[in-house]
Amino acid sequence: MSVNILCIDDIEINIFTIKNVLQSDKDVKYNIFTALSAYEGLDILIKYKIDLILLDVMMPEIDGFTAAKMIKSNKRTRDIPIIFVTAKKDDVTIEKCYEVGGRDYITKPFNTTELLKRVELHLRLKDKEKLLKNEKEYVQNILDLQDSLIFVTDGTQVIKVNKAILNFFNKKSLFEIQKEYSCICDSFEIEDGYFHLDIIDHNELWVDKILKDLSDKKDVIVKIKNYLDESYVFTVKATKFHEYYILTFTDITAISKQSKEFEYGANYDALTQIYNRKAFERLLNEKIDKQRYIKSKFIFIMLDIDFFKKVNDTYGHQIGDEVLKQLVNVVNSHIRDDDIFARIGGEEFVLILDINIENGFKVINHLREFIENEEFDTVKNITCSFGITEYKKDDSIESMMKRADKALYDAKDSGRNKVCQEL
Ligand code: GH3
Ligand code: MG
Ligand code: MG
Numbered sequence: 001m002s003v004n005i006l007c008i009d010d011i012e013i014n015i016f017t018i019k020n021v022l023q024s025d026k027d028v029k030y031n032i033f034t035a036l037s038a039y040e041g042l043d044i045l046i047k048y049k050i051d052l053i054l055l056d057v058m059m060p061e062i063d064g065f066t067a068a069k070m071i072k073s074n075k076r077t078r079d080i081p082i083i084f085v086t087a088k089k090d091d092v093t094i095e096k097c098y099e100v101g102g103r104d105y106i107t108k109p110f111n112t113t114e115l116l117k118r119v120e121l122h123l124r125l126k127d128k129e130k131l132l133k134n135e136k137e138y139v140q141n142i143l144d145l146q147d148s149l150i151f152v153t154d155g156t157q158v159i160k161v162n163k164a165i166l167n168f169f170n171k172k173s174l175f176e177i178q179k180e181y182s183c184i185c186d187s188f189e190i191e192d193g194y195f196h197l198d199i200i201d202h203n204e205l206w207v208d209k210i211l212k213d214l215s216d217k218k219d220v221i222v223k224i225k226n227y228l229d230e231s232y233v234f235t236v237k238a239t240k241f242h243e244y245y246i247l248t249f250t251d252i253t254a255i256s257k258q259s260k261e262f263e264y265g266a267n268y269d270a271l272t273q274i275y276n277r278k279a280f281e282r283l284l285n286e287k288i289d290k291q292r293y294i295k296s297k298f299i300f301i302m303l304d305i306d307f308f309k310k311v312n313d314t315y316g317h318q319i320g321d322e323v324l325k326q327l328v329n330v331v332n333s334h335i336r337d338d339d340i341f342a343r344i345g346g347e348e349f350v351l352i353l354d355i356n357i358e359n360g361f362k363v364i365n366h367l368r369e370f371i372e373n374e375e376f377d378t379v380k381n382i383t384c385s386f387g388i389t390e391y392k393k394d395d396s397i398e399s400m401m402k403r404a405d406k407a408l409y410d411a412k413d414s415g416r417n418k419v420c421q422e423l
Contacts, residue, residue: 308346
């Protein structure tokens with residue numbers, strides 16, 4: 001690729017000399033454009049793509065300094081390196097050369113090698129700058145292509161963001177983001193199960209805590225509100241690069257909602273919203289396991305509605321469902337938050353209470369009376385039978401259920417609306 005150099009000097013012999021020197025370069029072929037005034041030079045700059053300017057300082061009408069200012073104030077030409085060629089060597093002139101945007105200066109009469117080497121140097125620097133600028137733009141392009149929110153921080157201030165972040169916060173530029181969010185961490189919602197500022201030690205930087213969690217193979221999940229005040233859940237990845245931290249936030253809102261629903265569905269009964277059979281089995285097993293090191297009394301109760309088939313046959317299945325829901329409310333209002341209450345079948349429920357069997361018997365009998373006296377919508381009255389047993393050493397879920405089932409059978413067999421126990 002040919003290199004275009006513009007040489008502006010009001011004295012023709014100077015131009016002639018410079019041209020000769022530059023064309024003597026054996027390694028590079030320069031295209032030399034010449035101008036005898038700043039006007040002429042500016043005109044050439046409009047028409048051609050110039051790579052470097054050699055500019056005389058003292059010229060009639062527009063001098064070199066003024067011309068340089070004009071070149072630097074134009075977006076299209078401001079990056080072209082200017083080397084001043086001047087006869088003046090005083091400090092004021094030299095200082096002014098740089099002040100107006102010159103990259104360098106050469107004094108007349110100049111040394112041939114010096115001129116060639118300076119020109120080569122500044123052309124090389126210009127190439128490097130261009131490369132760097134391209135690199136930056138190309139990195140930004142990669143960032144902007146990502147759906148994840150990406151941002152770079154020095155730990156204090158946001159240094160770089162991608163388009164996804166601007167869109168998320170409805171901002172036009174990094175500057176707008178910086179103005180409103182001194183730290184993106186301020187926008188993390190404070191909620192259990194999510195990473196937020198309240199969980200960080202005062203002597204730790206929040207990004208370092210994220211890096212530490214990630215290296216401990218922990219998932220870092222944050223919740224952030226967008227400009228419409230809608231909450232989104234993100235999984236965070238981070239890395240440290242020199243003094244910078246690069247963080248990506250990937251939107252997992254949909255998956256996280258799904259898995260929460262899935263988790264709920266796996267543990268709770270859809271009709272009554274209490275634990276289902278699977279959750280109950282897990283919880284009872286955990287309780288039995290704990291007995292190995294925490295010895296405490298607990299009882300297991302099976303509850304079955306009496307003649308429930310008749311309710312369905314008389315009022316229909318839908319009313320039957322309403323009875324189940326109302327019964328759950330009645331029982332819930334009678335037990336403590338820590339007690340376990342689950343629906344394990346159609347009209348069969350279980351309870352686990354932290355109490356000994358003597359007191360448990362009284363509590364359950366009271367519950368039985370309570371249900372008996374409750375006025376149920378439509379069906380008015382129902383009764384329930386209960387089978388109770390207490391945890392014994394070496395019990396398993398099966399052995400406990402077997403005894404409770406036997407007690408329940410006794411309650412049914414002895415006329416229903418009864419509480420029976422099996423030791
Ligand atoms: P018992 O006093 O011997 O327990 O008599 P029962 O009629 O309650 O017992 P049975 O086991 O014969 O009948 C249970 C009935 O529960 C059968 C079924 O119609 C009803 N059922 C089971 N699951 C549901 C449900 O989800 N909704 C409704 N509405 N009814 C259910
Ligand atoms: Mg039954
Ligand atoms: Mg029944």
